[in-house]
Amino acid sequence: MRPKWMKMMMIAPFAIVAILLFIAAGGEIVMHLWNWLLPPLFGWRVITFWQALGMLVLCRILFGGISGRGLHRSRRRRMGERWERMTPEEREKFRQGMGCGAGPVERKA
Numbered sequence: 001m002r003p004k005w006m007k008m009m010m011i012a013p014f015a016i017v018a019i020l021l022f023i024a025a026g027g028e029i030v031m032h033l034w035n036w037l038l039p040p041l042f043g044w045r046v047i048t049f050w051q052a053l054g055m056l057v058l059c060r061i062l063f064g065g066i067s068g069r070g071l072h073r074s075r076r077r078r079m080g081e082r083w084e085r086m087t088p089e090e091r092e093k094f095r096q097g098m099g100c101g102a103g104p105v106e107r108k109a
Helices: 006-043 048-066 071-084 089-096
Strands: none
Touching: 006 048
């Protein structure tokens, strides 16, 4: 049986190539979608591959965050811990404040 680090050394080149292919495919897809839709619809300029890649990075920073999903998980865990420490009255007050405790929704026929 091989040590763990040897397995990682064998997988690393494939992982690097896969990441680069994923980035290249994402840039190509964004570029082609942009150039196919936006210039005819709105009269905007055609973009290059590098501009499309820059847009992907910018969207990741603005909407996805730099730290990835770890921040959301820790926030969810902290909220779960707070919820567990609340009394039933505090939970009900929280639900009312969030608009979650408005009661059943009546549907019109």
